[in-house]
Amino acid sequence: MKKSVNSIEENINKIYGDIEIDQCPFTKKEILELDKNREILIYLPANISVKNLCKKFEIKSNINLDNEKMIKNVMTKENQWFITSSNKNPEMLYKSSQYAKRVYENEGLYGMDFRRYLSFIGFFKHKFKKLPDQSYWTFLLSGSYDISGISIVGFDKNNILSHHGWMKDFRAKFCGSRYIALPPRIEITEETEGLSRAYRGIKSQESKEAFVNGSNLY
Numbered sequence: 001m002k003k004s005v006n007s008i009e010e011n012i013n014k015i016y017g018d019i020e021i022d023q024c025p026f027t028k029k030e031i032l033e034l035d036k037n038r039e040i041l042i043y044l045p046a047n048i049s050v051k052n053l054c055k056k057f058e059i060k061s062n063i064n065l066d067n068e069k070m071i072k073n074v075m076t077k078e079n080q081w082f083i084t085s086s087n088k089n090p091e092m093l094y095k096s097s098q099y100a101k102r103v104y105e106n107e108g109l110y111g112m113d114f115r116r117y118l119s120f121i122g123f124f125k126h127k128f129k130k131l132p133d134q135s136y137w138t139f140l141l142s143g144s145y146d147i148s149g150i151s152i153v154g155f156d157k158n159n160i161l162s163h164h165g166w167m168k169d170f171r172a173k174f175c176g177s178r179y180i181a182l183p184p185r186i187e188i189t190e191e192t193e194g195l196s197r198a199y200r201g202i203k204s205q206e207s208k209e210a211f212v213n214g215s216n217l218y
Contacts, residue, residue: 012043015126019045022079025183027193040086044119046079053118061161072144073113082180084120090138090176097139097150097168100177108198109179111141131155137175
């Protein structure tokens with residue numbers, strides 16, 4: 001079934017409740033190819049906290065979210081649209097976060113921070129009626145933990161979200177990464193519609209250049 005702008009907004013309101021939604025900056029073509037590419041479109045409202053995202057999506061966590069001050073997120077003041085993989089498990093298992101970040105940057109892609117990850121969980125649960133990352137951990141390649149650390153997250157056998165601050169060169173067979181593709185335009189116009197978004201597995205200088213004058217999108 002083809003996805004319309006109205007159906008996307010209805011879906012977002014089912015997930016977040018009745019909120020104002022920025023116009024989607026991904027084109028109809030980009031939206032229609034999501035299922036074929038095993039991807040999912042995510043909307044993350046500005047300023048919503050990690051604690052409120054967990055509460056809204058009924059995610060139980062091992063973190064004291066009232067006192068947690070070490071986890072740093074990006075783009076907290078902007079409404080965000082992004083595309084990410086809809087696979088249940090992360091990719092690039094047994095690869096360090098440093099390796100994964102280089103791969104994604106070469107393709108014009110970015111990583112998740114904690115807020116992006118939680119919004120992904122909400123949309124994934126809504127679409128597939130289950131949780132991802134129940135057997136694996138995922139690096140949060142954007143944002144940071146403390147000064148130079150990185151967050152890894154995943155769900156345990158009791159469906160509790162676990163978070164640990166770790167070293168960026170850590171690698172293990174149970175730990176991988178997830179990418180996000182940000183839109184190559186602020187809005188769809190005759191001039192911007194033809195811009196190419198970044199795709200996993202395709203090196204894309206054009207998609208990286210689209211953000212030269214943008215905000216800090218890392």
